[in-house]
Amino acid sequence: MNVSPAxxxxxxxxxxxxxxxxxxxxxxxxxxxxxxxxDWNALxxxxxxxxxxxxxxxxxxxxxxxxxxDGWRKSLxxxxxxxxxxGVPTSIxxxxxxxxxxxxxxxxxxxxxxxxxxxxxxxRASAHSPQPPVPIEAQVVSAPPPVPSPPPxxxxxxxxxxxxTPRRIEPWWVxxxxxxxxxxxxxxxxxxxxxxxxxxxxxxxQAHITETFTSALxxxxxxxxxxxxxxxxTSTETLTRADERTIAWDMIYLGKTVSEISVxxxxxxxxxxxxxxxxxxxxNTCVVRAPAIRPSLPPAIHTEGMQKRSESGWARFDARxxxxxxxxxxxPRLARHAGDPRRLALVREECRKxxxxxxxxxxxxxxxxxxxRFNTIKVLFADEANLKPELAPSVLSxx
Numbered sequence: 001m002n003v004s005p006a007x008x009x010x011x012x013x014x015x016x017x018x019x020x021x022x023x024x025x026x027x028x029x030x031x032x033x034x035x036x037x038x039d040w041n042a043l044x045x046x047x048x049x050x051x052x053x054x055x056x057x058x059x060x061x062x063x064x065x066x067x068x069x070d071g072w073r074k075s076l077x078x079x080x081x082x083x084x085x086x087g088v089p090t091s092i093x094x095x096x097x098x099x100x101x102x103x104x105x106x107x108x109x110x111x112x113x114x115x116x117x118x119x120x121x122x123x124r125a126s127a128h129s130p131q132p133p134v135p136i137e138a139q140v141v142s143a144p145p146p147v148p149s150p151p152p153x154x155x156x157x158x159x160x161x162x163x164x165t166p167r168r169i170e171p172w173w174v175x176x177x178x179x180x181x182x183x184x185x186x187x188x189x190x191x192x193x194x195x196x197x198x199x200x201x202x203x204x205x206q207a208h209i210t211e212t213f214t215s216a217l218x219x220x221x222x223x224x225x226x227x228x229x230x231x232x233x234t235s236t237e238t239l240t241r242a243d244e245r246t247i248a249w250d251m252i253y254l255g256k257t258v259s260e261i262s263v264x265x266x267x268x269x270x271x272x273x274x275x276x277x278x279x280x281x282x283x284n285t286c287v288v289r290a291p292a293i294r295p296s297l298p299p300a301i302h303t304e305g306m307q308k309r310s311e312s313g314w315a316r317f318d319a320r321x322x323x324x325x326x327x328x329x330x331x332p333r334l335a336r337h338a339g340d341p342r343r344l345a346l347v348r349e350e351c352r353k354x355x356x357x358x359x360x361x362x363x364x365x366x367x368x369x370x371x372x373r374f375n376t377i378k379v380l381f382a383d384e385a386n387l388k389p390e391l392a393p394s395v396l397s398x399x
Contacts, residue, residue, distance in 0.1 A: 018104035020078055021068040024060040025101035031056050031086045032094030049087045057083025225274025228358060230293065230351035232269070233343070236305075238262045239333060241326050245316065255313010259323045261330060263306040267338050268296035269347050271355070275382075279359075280389065285376040286363065287389045290355045292382040293348065295338035298331050352379045356395035 031052050061079035064070040070078070085094035239261045245254045275291030310319040337343065356377045363369035363377075377396040380387055 018101060018108050020060075020082070020101045020105070021063045022102055022105045023067065024056075024063045024078070024082060025098045025105065027059055027063075028056055028082050028086055028094050029098035029102070032098065049089060053083040053087035056086040223272070225272060227270040227296075228273055228354070229268060229270045229296070230354045231347040232266055233347055234264060234266045236262060237265045237334060237337070239326060239330065241322060243316075243318075243322060245313075253313075254315040256311075257313065257316045257319050257322050258309075258311045259319060259326050260309045261306065261323075261326055262309075263330070264302040265334055266300040266302070267343065267347075268300070269293050269344070269351060270296055271351075281374075282389060284371075284374055285378060285389075285394075286359065286374045287392070288355060288359050288377060288379045289385075290379055290381050293344055293351050295335075295344075297335050297338060299334045299338050301331070301334070348381070352381075352395055355379045360396055 034052070057079040059079075060082045061075045064075035064078050065072065068075075082094070082097075085097055088094065240258065241260075242256055242258045244256045246252060247254060271291045271293060277291065278289040280287040280289070308323060310323050312319040356379050359377055359379075360369055363374055368374050375397060376394050378389060378392045379395050380389065380392055384392075
């Protein structure tokens, strides 16, 4: 007779890791941070939103069903929830939730896994095991000749119990480190691929360029008395902005973002004719005390020669925003540079010549520019009041 007690395969101990598997939470953080990539945002939302949703939702359903051992309803619900968070076109929704779930999993795994469930194992009884004797009462009438008893039948040994090797469970922090390293590697590889494939966005969308020009009614301002343009100076200006960031009390370096703009700029300088002038006569020398030199604002920026350059660190994705901010401050910064005293000193002598020629033309019209009247012109500007006319160099002389 065979006896088959119920037996089950031992279930491996599954450590608790919160409502969501750490792999699903790490995937949510990774996909959600793709919204910080400029190339990812450059794609059409009709492509990026469904792609983010499906990549998180489908993988999360599989992870929850086959790794976390959830039911299909729970797996589908959690997959849809994480997929919606990943599809929101910003990185401020899915990242906090994903980090919170990873922290929850770490806390739950730090408490330890439950001990394996004891399982019952059955042993099949041998068919040749001896049966217990049954007592029989009988009355012996005659003693028959003794019959030799059959040789004893050996009892088959019972099969050994199968050895169950417990499944090795890695510590929670090992899996967490693996997930973070995997996400960081995929994120870095994606960034490098997008940087090298500059035309990726154009392959997913068609662009129809339409150029229009709309001219609004200008605001008219009159300069009383007019301006006398004195000199121009053209130079290539380079504006650079660098931003370094750290976290965890300067223990983790996130990298540096450097943005640079190089553009040709033309500066113009003038004086206002209505400002006070003064002419002094010293012998045959006409000493002109002219108004102050002023920069013409805003400076002329030659956009056809503009060059831009941006570099960002390993964990910095704000190069595009920093470049836009640098562009917004381009005109105000160049306007400040135009009025710098050092720049005015570079054009002062050229401005002095222009004023002297202007006065000479006036003297010619009045027939005063000749050897018996005025044959030398000296020019002093308003900020040179302390300079003595005798020490000032002659700008124009009649030969």
